[in-house]
Amino acid sequence: MLDPHINADVIIVGLGAVGSALVLHLARQGVKVVGIDRFDPPHDQGSSHGRTRITRLAVGEGEAFVPLVQRSHALWRRFEAETGERLMQTTGLLVVGAPAGDTAAYHGQAGFFARTRSIAQRFGIEHEMLSPAAVRERFPAFLPGDDEHAYYEPEGGVLFPETCIRVQLMLAERAGARLLRRCRMQGVTPEGDGVAVQTDAGVLRAGRAVLCTGAWLPGQAAALPRLRVLRQVLHWVEPEVPAWFDAGAFPAFLWLHGPDASDAFYGFPRVDGQAGVKLATEQFTQLSDPDHVDRTVAPAVEQALLDDHVAGRLRGLAPRVLTSTTCLYTMADDGNFVIAPHPDTERITLVSACSGHGFKHSAALGESLAQHITGQPTRCDLGSFIAPR
Numbered sequence: 001m002l003d004p005h006i007n008a009d010v011i012i013v014g015l016g017a018v019g020s021a022l023v024l025h026l027a028r029q030g031v032k033v034v035g036i037d038r039f040d041p042p043h044d045q046g047s048s049h050g051r052t053r054i055t056r057l058a059v060g061e062g063e064a065f066v067p068l069v070q071r072s073h074a075l076w077r078r079f080e081a082e083t084g085e086r087l088m089q090t091t092g093l094l095v096v097g098a099p100a101g102d103t104a105a106y107h108g109q110a111g112f113f114a115r116t117r118s119i120a121q122r123f124g125i126e127h128e129m130l131s132p133a134a135v136r137e138r139f140p141a142f143l144p145g146d147d148e149h150a151y152y153e154p155e156g157g158v159l160f161p162e163t164c165i166r167v168q169l170m171l172a173e174r175a176g177a178r179l180l181r182r183c184r185m186q187g188v189t190p191e192g193d194g195v196a197v198q199t200d201a202g203v204l205r206a207g208r209a210v211l212c213t214g215a216w217l218p219g220q221a222a223a224l225p226r227l228r229v230l231r232q233v234l235h236w237v238e239p240e241v242p243a244w245f246d247a248g249a250f251p252a253f254l255w256l257h258g259p260d261a262s263d264a265f266y267g268f269p270r271v272d273g274q275a276g277v278k279l280a281t282e283q284f285t286q287l288s289d290p291d292h293v294d295r296t297v298a299p300a301v302e303q304a305l306l307d308d309h310v311a312g313r314l315r316g317l318a319p320r321v322l323t324s325t326t327c328l329y330t331m332a333d334d335g336n337f338v339i340a341p342h343p344d345t346e347r348i349t350l351v352s353a354c355s356g357h358g359f360k361h362s363a364a365l366g367e368s369l370a371q372h373i374t375g376q377p378t379r380c381d382l383g384s385f386i387a388p389r
């Protein structure tokens, strides 16, 4: 049962990418904060596992995200300096686009390649436009066609999501946050001047609550009908020429090679000590319940990655997937994040840093959300994400 003396100003439900950042920044502001999670984060049941996430500064999803990712990079580096842990590796980032690729709705919107380039120009983000021949020469595993174009961003790279979450939670506890792991919220309601969070270990009370529950949020908040929960698969493919896939020779990449949203794949250099090269597609199945996910990956799905995406585009890989895992995307139709008041009360805030690209922004999002909640000016403008009441 819960300690009856727990005393909180704010309860954060969900300690994944967003919740771990938020609980840290609130605690550092001196707020009495309690964070709860139904699992023991970092874990492999939500949206933040699989060892790596891409980060890129010219965010083709829209320029409102650029200050968030820039600030997040500074925060990840600060947490690295504070702890000696490795949270981010700058490996470079390559976006390859076929002429038809920009008609596809990548992360909710068409024009991803063109927007990436124009945002880089507008924000002064270092980048190069590479010819297909230059890509093939500099990065031997890549085989872009002669009609494809490529954007290279040297400051792009890879985040280590499980370490980011673990480190932020550790720093939050050091700053005074109270964390309750394996504690599941059953419901949250306004009560008097505050809120009551019903959990499987008893009721917690506080002035306000924030739900950062990832793939579980749509089921907890009927007010968010535009969020869908999708099952995604990550694969690790055996390299035949391992050196071609090490950082330096192989940047993190996105490749938009056709006119449909599913004509895209992305991948990572071998920076995480694993034997395989991590690759994934934008193919997914919609879920009705994140508690009932088929976590097995059919051989046909692995073969489709090799046949429909890898073949003719990457060389130096064996035609063999070593292992695969499933992950949950929460997707807004417009590719945006959601920060919304609960329909019953402003004292409950719903947050989804979703749409398949949220991890890179989560550190700064947590910082600015903490400032927003405590009525301070926010470091990053959250206006594009806050839904009106």
Ligand SMILES: Cc1cc2nc3c(=O)[nH]c(=O)nc-3n(C[C@H](O)[C@H](O)[C@H](O)COP(=O)(O)OP(=O)(O)OC[C@H]3O[C@@H](n4cnc5c(N)ncnc54)[C@H](O)[C@@H]3O)c2cc1C
Pocket (backbone or CB within 6 Å): 013, 014, 015, 016, 017, 018, 019, 036, 037, 038, 039, 041, 045, 046, 047, 048, 052, 053, 054, 055, 183, 184, 185, 186, 212, 213, 214, 215, 216, 232, 233, 234, 280, 327, 328, 329, 352, 353, 354, 355, 356, 357, 358, 359, 360, 361
């Ligand atoms: C396959 C895949 C690839 C991705 N690639 C990238 C990428 O390359 N770059 C990038 O920037 N982003 C990427 N993303 C997106 C990014 O990972 C997500 O946007 C981000 O991790 C979402 O974080 P979150 O905090 O919303 O959810 P989560 O990290 O899943 O956290 C939600 C937490 O809420 C908890 N919870 C839920 N319900 C309850 C309850 N009732 N009580 C208590 N706790 C509860 C869960 O246990 C969980 O810990 C990818 C996502 C996926 C799935």
